[in-house]
Structure formats: structure tokens, C-alpha cells
Amino acid sequence: MTTDFLELRKKMLERTKKQVEHAFGEKEIHVIRASNALTDLEAVFNLLFEHCKEWYQYHFPELDSMVDDPSAYLKLVYEIGDKTKFDEKRITETGIDAERAKAISEKAAQSIGAQMNAETLTEIQLLSLNALNIKQEATALEKLLETELQHVAPNFTRLAGISIAGRMIAHTGSVEKLAMLPASAIQVLGAEKALFRFLKNRKSNLPPKHGYLFAHGLVRQLASDKRGRMARTLASKLSIAVRTDHYNPGSNVSDQLQSQLNRRLEELKASKTKNKPQRVFDNPRFQERYTARPAFQPPKPFRPNDPVRPAFQSPRPDRPNDSVRPAYERRQQQRVDSDRPPTTSRPQNHDSITTRFQPREKFQTNKRFESSDRPKPRYGSGSIDRPRKQFDSRDSPRSPRRFESNDRPRGRFPPSDRRPNTSRFGPEKNRFSDQPIPTKPRYTSLSVTKSEFKPDLNPTREKFSKDNHPRGKFSTKNAGFRDKKFKKRPNR
């Protein structure tokens, strides 16, 4: 190590240490930590209170209904405990007013609860003491959170309230990130599970109306069908507030925004809702599952020119007033309309990527990216051209395909050289070249006529009973999973 280098190193280390010190003093850190701690403290307090209450019930059950506030209840339990000692003087000492104290002492004298020995009561009292201490800590932390928030984002705090403001900043990580969010994101911040569930399947899910904002006073006081509109307005005003706090700190817009929000609240209280709350049956999204009631119309015939497969005519005897056909019927109809053989070649969308990239001969690229990105096959009842696919165990959620070392070659290889181009799950794809890997043709005409093609020998049978349903005993959606499951069960 040269002295030059050692000096450089010393200088750099000092610089790094100073930067870390500076970074640890940033203002939002304490907001985030205090908010997270407060959330957990409140949860712990509630848990301990539940334990205390459930346990003490056996001794003095009537007390729970007479005292609403958990802290007051816990104080009574801690300071008095034994129900024989519940006299008015001691109850008023804990802070309850005289009238209620009298009622409580009367109930205590007539209580139907059992006696408890002193050790047990002591344990309950210790639990309640710990719960009260945690509550005290939570209150102190809330005060700290309030002061920190006033430093960091005063307008935002005044509009949103301490707890929601703290949670939102903790969620995003900084006021800057919160300021860069669109108002719609602020509206659903905290409801990510519902949001992504909706985004995956827009047809049969509903979007969340509010996340953390659900707990806000303005949203909570409205009826449920108006909450969404209030949440939207509130989110847009909060967005303005937080942006002012970040980009123009020191200016006060909260008064103006608060008056706008109050006006909006009055507006919404006075308004009639446009649509009555829908039953699930009336919502068009769920039409498939819960059918509507207009007149039944018979579907078009399946293959009118096919002598073997007759016209698809029979209505469902159990649902004669159906106007909506179940999904598999519509799919059969689709197969008639698009009367093409299914494509088996890979789609050529990125033409330049696969051709331009040529690996060097010396170093073979290792091209296997397994499992999660395989295109998922669909399980249906099949057709003449495309027989029904057997269940592939890779699709089972119970046992996703794990990495198998036996069929994974290491090092250099051209695939056709070292081992035959077969694997348990189909031929290997050559991902970085246009040249296809030669495979045996899947079907010859002989094999199709012999094994794949099974004529419908009983065309007039009733199609919709469980035993001879073309799809089998289970729905397509869970075909693979339930196939495996039912193998072990007896026939019903």
C-alpha cells in the first residue's frame, strides 16, 4: 500500500463518515419511526386490553358494559380489582363521575361473577398496568409526532390529521415522494391489495375508494355511498397541500383548502345519491355469475354441416329463462366462427432482438430462464384439431416446478449434440436463433384418426348432467388443481 493510497483512503473515509452523519439527521426519519412505533403501540394496547377484559369478565362481568373507555376500565381493574372493594369513593378517585360511580358500586355488590384468588387478580392487574403504560407511551409519542409533522409538512398535517399524515409519509418514505404522487394515488394509498386485485381483473372486481383516508373524519361521517366522492375531493386537496409543503415551504394554504372541504362536505350531505346501492345481481359486471331475467333465446347451432356433431340446440333444462350462455358454450361458438387450425409456431414479435444477438463461439450463452415465464396452457375440452391438453403438474399451485438439476446442462453445448432434444415437458426452444430445433412432427394423419378423434356416438344424450358433461366434473378455471385433488376422492 503506497502512502498516496493510504492518504486517499483516509480522506475518503472521513468524507463518507460525514455524509452518513448528515444523512442520519434528515428530518423525515423521526416522523417515519414515530408513526410506525405508534401504530404498533396502539395495536399492542388493544391486544392487552382484550386479554384483560376477557379474563376479568369471570370476576365482574357487568363492568364491561358500564364503562366504555378502555383506559378507564383498565384503571378500575388495576386500582381496585376485587369487586367487594368497589365502593363509590374509590371509583370516583379513578376519575369516573359520581352518578356512574354509584351505579357501578351497586352492580358490583350484586355481580354474578365468581370469586378469584388474590394471585390471579394480581396477574390481571399487572397486565392492565402494562397496558396503561403502553397507552401513556403512545400518547407521548403522538405529541412528538405532531411536533415533527409540523416541521416537515404543516399544511398536509392540518388537513389530514396526525395519524393519517404520519402513515402516508411512512408509507412513501419522504414528503418529496408523496408530493410527486398523483391525487388518485393518495386516495388509495394503503389499499394496495384491493387496488392490484382490481387491476388484474377489471371485469369482475371493483376498485378501492379509499385507503388510509378511510379513517378520516370527513369520510367517516358520510354514508358509505358518498364516501368515495369525499375521498376523491379530500385526496386532491391533500395533494395540493403536500406539494405546497415540499416546493413552497412556509406558505399557508390549509385554511383555504379546509373551507373548500367543508363546503364539499355540506354539498355531499345534501345530495341524493345518483344510483341506489346496487345488489350484486343488478351490477352488469357480475351478469355471468348471477343471471338477469329477460327471455331465453336459443343459441346458434354448433356445426350445421358436420354429420357427426349435431346442431347445438338443447337449452339448459334447469335454467330455461337464461339469456346469458355459460362460458363454455360461448367458447364452443367461437371455435365455429373462427374456423382456423390453431397456430403452433412461436410469435415473431421482436424480430430484431433474436436475430441481431449472435453469441460468440467461444463462450456459449446459458439461455435457460425457467419456470415463471412459461406461457400458461389453457385447459379446455379440445377439438378435432387440438386435442384436450392433459394436466401439466407445473401448473398446480401445490407443487410448482422446482429447479431440476438432472435435465439442466452446464457449460458449453449445442443442444442437439450432447443430448437429444427432448425433455419431459416438451422440445427445447432455441431462444437466440431463428433456426428451429428439429422435432418429430406431432401428429400424423393416421394417429389423428386412430387415437385423437373420438366421434360422439350418443348425440341425443342429455348434455348437462354431471357424469357426461364434456368438461368433466370440474370447472375450467381450476382444472389442473382440482384434477389432482379429485383423483384421491371417491366418485360421487
Add this chain to the structure above:
Amino acid sequence: MNELFQGIFEYRQKLWTKNLVPGQRVYGEELLTVDGTEYRNWNPYKSKLCAALKKGLLEFPITKDQSILYLGSAEGTTLSHLSDILEGTGVLIGIDVSARTVPKLLKISEKRPHLIPILADATKPEEYPAEIREISFDFLFQDVSQKNQAEIFAQNLALLKKNGHGMLVIKASSIDSQTPADTVIAREANALENHVTILQIVSLEPFEKKHALIHCQKK
């Protein structure tokens, strides 16, 4: 003890490096003493470089007395193994953007005199300290999970010497979580072809899902 590359050993289906500071663990790894020398276990589930070696990385160009720039060093797991391979010689600069992980790096660098941790943003190599920018590095390693990973790598190539080797870990879900991983990685590789010659692309399954390590050389 079978030596795969210089400084990297294999024993009982595990990879090991010679411990530069005998007796000290960096991240709770296993220590092994064979013939008087102490080795530290290299965990492929924690270190992407080790995962690449297990998956068949064909060339490992790091030898003694080399200068290495490591972007995204975090708590210094892989960095400590690189330090062992260099055996205390050369220069090892670890850059990370998060202040929370740097104190751990500072602690590691107390006993390893060639290691310098730096708190800097890898997207702006022009803002690195001037003394660091003057060094022409022999090897560049990047493991940041950002959307513009390839661009960060391309910008930092300016600090690499000519024909210097580089390794880039690509996390496909950081770039585009909807498209299949191999498409994303092929796209990034093609974008990099303008600046470097790609020597090998290694998938890191099952140690990391949808990750790949690209070994390349500056033109």
C-alpha cells in the same frame, strides 16, 4: 480444496475464499480451516456473483493487484469476498446510495485496508469524488435494482479502462415486471452491445428468480 479460479476454492459442493482477516465473520457465514488456512463460505443465495459462478461462469478475470469499482455494495457481502480474492492488494471501491448500509461497510473496511466505501449515487458518476474518477479501473461490478440499470452501467463504463472486464446483474422485474424475463434481458443485452462485447450471460435461477449476470468487456 479445489481451486476454480485464483482465490476461489471449492470444497464439498460449496465455494470458499481465503479469509483476509482470520477469525472474523462478515455476515454470519461458515468458517473452515484446512491445512492451516482459514476459508469463508460464499453463499450463492446471498451473493449474486457466487450464484453466477455456481451456474457456470466461464471466466473470472479478477487477480491480485487490480482495481475494482463495485456499484451497489449494500452491506458488503460480495464485497468482502472480492476483498479476500484480491488478498489485500489492489483497490476496491464500494459505492452505495443508502446511508443505512454504509456504517456496516465502514466497519468491514477497518480491517481491510484496500477497501474504500463511498456514499454516492451511481446514476451520476460525474459527482463521484475527483480522486476516484481519476482511477482507471480494471473491473466494474454492478448490482443495483433500478429501472435504468443498463444505462447506469453504460455511464460508469467511462471509468473502466480499455478492454477492462465488467459484470452487470440484471433484475428483469425492476425493468419490466410484465414481460417475460428472457425478453427483457435480451433487450438490455442488445442495448449494451454498442458499448461492450458480451462474453457470457448467465441466468441465476434458482438462487435468484428472473436475474441474469452479463459478463462483458469494454471495446
